[in-house]
Every structure is written in C-alpha cells, then in structure tokens.
Amino acid sequence: MKIKKHIYCRHCSDYEVQFFDVDSMDIMWHGHYVKYLEMARCAFLTDINYTYDLMREQGYAWPIVQLNLKYVKPARFRQKIRVNLAVVEYQSCLRIEYDIIDIASGSRLTKGATTQVAVALDSGEMQLQTPRSWCKAVEAYAGFTPSDLP
Template sequence: MAKHVYCRHRTEIEVPFFDVDAMHIVWHGHYVKYLEIARCAFLAEIGYDYNEMGRQGYSWPVVQLNLKYVKPARFGQKIYVDLAVVEIDSCLRIDYTISDAVSGQKLTKASTTQVAVALENGEMQFQTPASWLAAVKHYTGFQALDAALSPF
C-alpha cells in the first residue's frame, strides 16, 4: 500500500564550494543540511517555522533520520530537494528526494521524523498540537486522507 502524501514542496539549492571535498563531491554530512533547508522553506511557507513552534509552546526535535545515497552531488550543481509530508497526526514525518535539477536524476533519498515536545515540561506529545495541524491543513497543496482509504 502506497503512503498517503499530505503535501509536497520543492526547494532548489546550488551546491556551494564549501560543501565539497577534494574530489568536488558533496561530503555526506551536508545532505542533512539540505534536508533542513528544504524543511525550513516548507515550514516558512505554511507559517509554522521553528520560531512559531516555540511561540506555540513546542520544540520539534528530529528523532529519526534515514539517508540512502544513490549518486553524489557535485560543486556548482543545481539540485532539487523535494519533500513529501507523509505523517501529521502523531509526528511530522517527511520523505525527501534529492535530484539533479537539470536531468532529474535521483541523487539521494531520505526521511525524517520529528515529534512535538512541550517546552513547559519537556514531555513528548503523542498527538501533534492543534496549531500544527491547522497550519499544515491550510497549505495550498494539502491533500486530506480519504477516510475510506484509511486502514483504521
């Protein structure tokens, strides 16, 4: 069964010189930064960036990160970081594909999981806050889960 995608977002990045090694390929650790850049662009677009999360009383630490490197990105290459939000109720789970902006060739696949943690007491929330759900559901590209397709 395919994952439901609630919404998608695309960010374009040009690989800077300071992200590459002596072979002019991106050092593996910088891919995490590219995911964060894309995630921050998406969150800013829906009006629920990290500052707003804090104002709402929550931090959202990454609790899981997965990366699969397919082909290296190189200095000066324009890449797309496409994200797909695949879970919104119990956590924020995003799947990513990093690809060459010209050819469309896939370079990296990744996913992150973040959970809401109440700032007042440090407790992890087992459901995402209503403020987050409201923000993501008002995003232009939001696609609600069809109740008839839900496995529950």
C-alpha cells in the same frame, strides 16, 4: 501487497551545491546532505506560516528523532539540485520523505526521511499528538490533500 503511503502535501526547493559543502574531489560530503533537507524543510515551514520560531512561541520544540539517508549518486560542486519533500504524517509526528535530484537530468541523487516529534518545552514531555495549531497550518496549505481514510 505493498500499501501505498498517503502524501498530505508536497514542496520543492532548489539549491546550488556550494564549495564549502564539498570535499577535495568536489563531491558533497555526506553529512551536508542533512543540511539541504533542513533548508527545504524550513522553506516548507515558512510557506505554511509555521516556522520553528512560532513552534517555540507556542511552547514546543520539534527534535528530529529519526533520520534515514540513501546515497544514490554524488552531488557535486556547483550542481543545481532540487529537494522534493513529501509530508506523509503530520498528526502524531512530522514525517517527511525527501528526494534530492539533479535539476538538469532529473536523476535521483539521494533519498531520505526525517521524523520529528513535538516536545513540550515546559515539561520536556513528548506529545503523542501534534498541537492542533500545527495541524491547522498543514491543512490550510494550498497543496494539502486530505486522506480518504477514516
């Protein structure tokens, strides 16, 4: 039996694949997919009013500690893509799952996930719980759905 993950909130961002992101065959180079995940994550952080600048002001860095990507179909030069993200954990870390889709057809191009942890800038220690201010920002997001688990 597969346990269904709870999705706390969703966000989407649209982009056009740029020339500087493709190889000689007009296919997006595999390493650039990470950049589009980051742009979508930054758009989400802006929407919840908890940007990387605010994280730093509050004394935390949020490094990526895990990244997973599965390439399904190539993204091509000038293709319109949508990065859908789903926050699946925010209290002990920030875990986001992503789907990059072709806007025209709706077909999946890439599936991915990132995990970030809060690290205190003054001590360099990884935090076992995310800062309360972070939790409040996520919980105040208009699309937030609390878990029904205790």
